Amino acid sequence: MAKVAILVRILPEDAETRPEDLYKRIAEKLPEKYQVAQYQSEPIAFGLEALRMVILMPEDVEGGTEEIESILSSVPGVSQVDVLSVTRVS
Template structure:
């Protein structure tokens, strides 16, 4: 079994959400079996900025589900969506 790099788009509830605190909360909430890689910011519109969280997970069915569930529970998060998955060689 290999590993994949998954990009998970985390949308804050509003532009007023403290992104630095949210980034720290994201890193702290990464579940066991998931390796944090990095976070990029993606401007959306009207001051709203999405966070693109990249994690490394095992290449099995449901590999990102634990990470998605953990990220969705963070205060200030509106939605969580896997936007890309690529196999690591």
């Protein structure tokens, strides 16, 4: 079965929140059907760093990225979640 790769940018609530800390919180909260394939920090401005992640999910999940966006938004320290791209991988 193919998977879907979702590229997301996650903005922290403040400049003191480190991308590594956000990644750890997110990894703990993700259900098993989601897998983090890659992550990195992205400088924004004035010391603020976003977290860019590629998350893999099963192709047959109903609702597209709605569930993963909701999960990511509920993590403490997350201010905003932007889906940058969605693509099918085999």
